[in-house]
């Protein structure tokens with residue numbers, strides 16, 4: 434296989450005689466090379482810890498959630514990926530007063546924190562791509578730990594692996610042209626609170642935030658797709674930016690060939706998932722988003738959402754799709770345009 438690629442590559446070089454084409458080909462290989470560092474095994478290793486009973490269901494502000502944020506921080510420290518807040522401080526603190534003021538469901542919450550890591554772009558460092566997943570879950574009930582392996586342990590550990598892939602590329606001299614913020618938000622289960630806090634107190638101006646790719650549940654298979662398990666629901670990709678939607682489709686076709694299911698992207702779908710995870714706090718500021726989601730299943734928000742039920746190969750494919758999409762958004766010539774931006778509600782404008 435390898436030889437065939439070399440022959441094809443040499444053929445292309447001869448045929449085109451253009452160094453620009455060669456650069457393009459090299460770029461394809463690089464994207465594939467670093468995407469392949471996202472493995473089912475690594476995702477599993479992280480998730481069996483992150484969604485273990487030891488983390489007590491990661492309820493916002495709880496001791497289990499503190500273990501979770503320290504796990505994330507330690508990962509980034511070991512990876513050598515810095516925080517954009519201040520040196521060594523990966524936590525964006527959210528005080529209980531803010532929770533109480535901003536949500537009825539948040540009125541009894543203790544202080545909590547988002548976790549942020551940052552990879553600076555090489556050519557357009559002021560343009561930021563945010564990849565996000567929520568770090569919290571619903572805690573324990575009646576003595577049972579709600580592990581939240583799929584929701585959203587899957588998105589959380591995918592984000593770690595995506596960050597690692599970008600960091601490895603950067604270390605080899607292939608850093609992204611635009612900057613990437615790896616954003617783990619708290620308080621999602623209490624009403625999208627961590628992402629609300631971030632978008633009201635952004636570390637980088639929202640005007641410079643190019644897009645948000647949000648991962649919330651990518652480790653399981655739902656009833657609708659049980660015959661076509663290599664699928665993922667995409668929600669919101671075409672709502673604000675035609676370019677983002679087209680880029681996402683093209684990248685999938687080129688690298689992954691996952692079945693992209695748009696059922697929940699329908700404005701009339703009664704589930705209204707577009708409004709139900711953290712990307713919505715970016716979308717309401719006219720920042721183009723894509724929400725990656727596997728749909729619901731019998732273990733959704735039950736204590737039976739455990740890491741042994743995750744399909745790690747499928748999850749890897751979905752994580753690699755997010756990686757490829759982020760890579761393209763970060764490295765393409767022009768910034769994607771929000772051609773369908775809506776007049777902003779003054780209340781939500783910052």
Ligand SMILES: [Zn+2]
Pocket residue numbers: 567584585621649650
């Ligand atoms: Zn979730």
